[in-house]
Amino acid sequence: MKVATRQLLSLLFAAFAVSRTATAQNPADAPYYQPLNDRLPPGYNAEILERVRRDDAHWLQPVRVEVPSTAQVSAYSAAPEPLLTGTAPAQFSVATGHLYRLRLAEMPEFPGLELFPSIEILDRLHPPEGLKENYPIPVVFDEADLRAAAEGLLVTRVIYLERPQIAASGDPxxxxxxxxxxxxxxxxxxxxxHGRPMIIVRIGGRVPSGPDSPPLFFGTGGPLVAGEPVVNDAGVARIPRRSPNPVASFP
Amino acid sequence: MNDAQAFFRRLLAAGLAGSGMVTIAGCSITSALQHEPDHVYSTTTPQMLEHEAGDQPVPVPANYPEQAGLRGFRNSADSGLLTLRRVSLQDSVDESGDEGDEAVVRLTPAFRGKPFARTPAREARGGVRPSSFHPAEPRLEMSPQGTPLQRMETIAPSATADLYPDEYLYDGGDREDSAAMHARLRSGIESEDTVAGYVDGTGTAKTVASNRVAIYAPRFGSVRSVTGLVADTKIDKASGARDAITIGNLKTGRMAQENIAETALTEVENHDRVDGIISRKPAMQSQNRHRPVQSTKVDEGHEGRVASGAQTFNRRQAFVLAQQRQNAEIWTREQFPVITASTDSASEVAAVFKVQQKVGLEDQNRGGVLHLVKLADRESAMIGDVIRFTIRFENTGDLNLHDVRIVDNLTPRLEYVEGSATIDEQHPGAVMVEPNGEGSSVLTFTLDGPLQGHKTGVITFEARVR
Structure with a gap:
């Protein structure tokens, strides 16, 4: 009898705990529960969304890397050798649900500084046919971001697609x-x-520890291709395709 | 660990995982997949409304004599309205000097709009205007009588516009609250709305909405977070507050344990008067202690069952007594024969039919109905681009329409280009530009005279994408 009672109480407690977990946040502060958090390990949020949504695996979302003036931009995907190298502003295409590593160097504002930010692709756009390359998701690093990273701080930017109905009059x-x-x-x-989260950008002081760096540091292995010619925006540069010896592009 | 504990752990883990998946699937990020479109989608050139020869609209550019105060000002000498000056079409073409531009709005073969002027920002980027783009006209759903039905339709460059509306700029239609315009009052006109108010031949005030135009123009923002060396330190309250949330939610006071809420640890002194009167609340008055050990629910259930039995016993007793008393009354009643007599009186109805004649005139004209069609000269745009919107209004009925007013409340990402409004010379009117309270403008076009049956007019204006 005691065993049966204990099992019944355990079952009731489990049901109560599960029902409370989904609304564990303070209901007065949050009208809905946000399961994603930028403080989760890199790649975690994109993987969760990818499992839920299951987007087209063949779709590659163009992104554009912008810096205050210019910089050498390299892109990695689960390998210590960069797949792409070019000059900012640079545009290339990535897959949703994956983590990629970038390398920013040769910045005139920060001589000798070398940063390795990561981008976590959460979502994609759905442009009309033929306009895919004209509307990349901008990955913007301003001078304050670079300066904070140089001082050892971790800067996280969540880039979102703005809802037009609640948009501000200025560019946010x-x-x-x-x-x-x-x-x-x-x-x-x-x-x-404010809108739909698209990309998580993390820029800090982490650098690869050399040839023995874990592959996950350079990303989760998603596809990475160079950008197509940009028609509408002349301010975006193309990244050349991977050279036979990509390491040679490093200074 | 015995079997019961192991079973409980497995059950708890499965429940947590399932709850998490349900929560993730229901969050706002993934809700777009379950969205069902509520508008008709169109990209191809559909049927055109028939126009009589010689009634083709001819646009003339608006000339604002007081350019400096165009946005949000009222001309007191003209009841807050700006009168558009009639200018010939040839003048506007010569001013632009760009007849070679291929992006000319072509609504009808006889309609020729003002050529589009490239913006300096676009020239700086070396942008090229799409050369082969012609705006699609919405399909008009026709009634059996041949009149177009008032139904909101979306013109979009892609069928996914309704699935992912956050990637598009919308203008036109009636977004959420139903718009209503009566006399000088109007309500429910939100940003993006384009509606018209008028009075038909019967004196009834009516409001119609135009179709929607979707332009692909996504814009992005970012939320920034800077973390130092000491991670996971949260100091965002003044003092004395601590949030502790665990998986089992044991510290929120919802379990069967003692819950103590102490809102004042010390005496509270309030100085709320100048003369120095101090009211003190001791700490003991601010403590609430709830002890769910009393198990009041179980006791209440037991008492309820006892009371229910007592009521059943009482009702049965009352029923027996009443039946016995009724029987006694029947036994002691004396029976008397009763005779009832009635007289039916005859009545007579007399009717006199008079010959009358009803003289009238049947009006077979159809009442006036206003139909709005909104178009844009491009299907995608970037920040800084200028979009030329065209609003075509047509009275599809036979009778005149009076007090025709067309209101366009621009979305916050569209900035009205001052002095860009035009109206065809056959329907002169006025335009008033006011701030809409959301960072953009609301345009109100008012026609000077009535809109005759089967007549069509065109209004155009330009807006810059922000």
Missing amino acids: LRSERAQTVAPGGNAIDLAAR
Whole structure:
């Protein structure tokens, strides 16, 4: 009898705990529960969304890397050798659900500085036919980001697609309206309130430890191709395709 | 660990995983897949409305004599309206000097709009305007009588516009709250809406909405977070507050344990007067202690069953007594014969039919109905591009329409280009530009005279993408 009672109480406790877990946040503060968080390990959020949505695996989303002036941009995917190397602003295509590693170097504002930011692709666009390359997702590094990373801080940017109905009159991405969350806050949650989170950009002081660096440091192995010719925007440069000896592109 | 504990652990893990998946699938990020389109989608050139020869609209550019205060000002001498000056079409073409541009709006073979002027920002980027793009016209769903039905339709460059509306700029239609215009009052006109109010031949005020135009123009923002060497440190409250949320939710006070909420640890002093009166609340008044050990629910259930039995016993007793008393009354009643007599009186109805004649005139004209069609001269845009919108209004009925007003509330990402409004010379009117409270403008076009039956007019204006 005691065993049966204990099992019944355990079952009730489990049902109660499960029902409370989904709404463990304070209901007065959050009208819905945001399961994603930018503080999760890199690649975790993109993998979760990819399992839920199951987007077209053959679709590659163009992204464009922008820096204050110019820089040498290299892109990695699960290998210590860069697949692409070019000059910023640079455009290439990546797959959703994957993590990629970049390398920024030869920046005039920061001589000798070498940074290895990561980009985590959460979502994609759905442009009309023929306009795919004209609308890349911008990955913008401003001078404050680069300076903070050089000082040893970790800067996380959640780039989101803005909802037009609640859009601001100014461009919210290029330093016209700074949106910064408090330490410990969920940047994805705030981004989801303004639109659709697309990319998580992390830039800090981590550098590869040499040839023995773990492959996951350079990404999760998603496809990476160079950008197509850009028609509408002359301010975007092309990244040449992978050279036979890509390591030679390093200074 | 015995079997019961192992079973409980497996059950808890499965429940947590399932709850997490359900929550993820229901979050806002993935809700687009379950969206069902509520508009008709069109990209090809559909049927055209028939126009009589010689009634083709001819646009003339608006000339604002007071350019400096165009946005949001009112001309007090003209009841807050700006009158458009009639200018010939040839003048506008000569001013632009760009007749070779291929991006000319072609609504009808006889319609020729003002050539599009490239913006300096676009020239700086070396942008090329799409040369072969012609705006599609919406298909008009016709009634059996041959009149177009008022139904909101979306013109979009892709069928995914309704699935992913956050990637598009919309203008036109009636977005959420139903718009209503009556006399000088209007309600429910939100950003993106394009509606018209008028009074038909019967004196009834009516409001119609145009179709929607979707332009692919995604814009991005970012949320920034900077983390130092000491990670996971959260200081975002003044003092004395601590959030502790665990998996079992044991510290939220919802379990069967003592829950203590202490809102004032010390005495609270409130100085709320200048004369220094101090009210003190001791700490003991601010403590609430709930002890669910009392198990009040079980006791209440037991008491309820006892009371229910007592009520059943009482009702049965009352029923027996009432039946016995009724029987006694029947036994002591004396029976008397009753005779009832009634008289039916005869009645007579007299009717006199008079010959009358009803003289009238049957009006077989169809009442006036206003139909709005909205077009854009491009299907995609970037920040800084200028979009030329065209609003064609047509009275598809026979009777005149009065007090025709067309309102276009621009979305926050569209900035009205001052002085760009035009109207065809057959339907002169006025335009008023006001801020819409969301960072953009609301345009109100008012026709000076009535819109006759089967007449068509065109309004154009330009807006810059922000």
